[in-house]
Amino acid sequence: MRAGRTFALVVAHPDDDAFSWAGTVALHASEVGFRFVLVHATDGEAGDIREGFRATPETLGGIRRGECEAAWRAVGREPDRHDWLGFPDGRVAEVPMEELTQRIAAVLDEELPDVVATFGPDGITGHPDHVAVGAATDTAFARLAGAGRPGFRRLLHHVLPKSVFDRWQGQRRALGLPVFDPARTYHGRGVPDEDVGLIVDCSAVATRVVAGILQHRSQLHVMVDTPIDHHRLERIVRREWASVVWPVPKASDPVLDDIFDGL
Structure with missing residues (x-):
């Protein structure tokens, strides 16, 4: 079943979505016809x-699923469809690419989303799970878009512009916080500014995005700096950036300000 404007987000872990597209979803939360697939x-x-956190390796997955669901309630817009594929955390890159692609494609084929978003080749942090999920989603999108199905009008990669990354690095140094090493896995990295084709102003919903992030209690110690500075977090999530992968962008294309812009 298709709604008027369907957005599908494909990520690896239960907090990957918190920092990437929560603002965009919040902006469209009450829009008639908007459908959100996660x-x-x-x-x-x-x-x-x-x-001190009450979890074990056997229970953490269930706890994190619950935190993710609570996070979207805090954002103010729960997914219309939320699929958990159940691949092994930390070992997604070991899953045969065709298997991963087919599982993702099965969801997209049922939903026929207008816009699909995932990770780019850098995985934002170089995490192998992120890279594998992004590559499989790209392949699934290309197959389905090439089959002439409805939907599949835009494919986006969540990215961080290098100018913003460099500015944040300077701010972290000034605050005495550890800086990221883009050559290391699990560290943030930026892409050339000219590769950014979408910039979404999420200022109006930044408090809701932060409220969602704070629901990921089991992983806050690795997600954000402590002690938590709420005002700084709100500044960080005021913008969301993406590169446009499909349709293949032209140098003359304007920078979009919404995932559905121009569709």
Whole structure:
């Protein structure tokens, strides 16, 4: 079943969506015809368990699923469809690419989304799970769009512009916080500014995005700096950036300000 404007987000772990597209979803939350489809490749069961947190390797996946659901309630817009594919956290890159692609394609084929978003080749942090999920989603999108099906009008990669990344690095140094090393896995990295084809102003919903992030209690110690500075977090989530993968952009194309812009 298709709604008027369907957005499908495909990520790896239960908190990947918190920092990427929550603002965009919040902006469209009450829009008639907006449909939000969310796919998680894993339950995040291999995440870090901090000392004193009541979780075990056997229970963490279920806890993180619950946190993810609570996060979208805090944002103010729960997914219309939410699929957990159940692949092993930390080992998605070991899954045969065709199997991963087919599982993602099965959801997209049923939903026929107008816009699909996922990770780019850098995985934002170089995480192998992110890279694998992004590559499989790209392949699934290309197959379905090439088959002449309805939908599949735009494919986006969540990215961080290098100018913003460099500015944030400077701010972290000034605050005495650790800076990221883009050559290392699990560290943030930026893409050339000219590769950014979408910039969404999420200022109006930044407090809701932060409220969602804070629901990921089991992983806050790895997601955000402590002690948590709410005002700084709100500044960080005021913008969402993406590169446009499909249709293949032209140098003359304007920078979009919404995922459905021009569709």
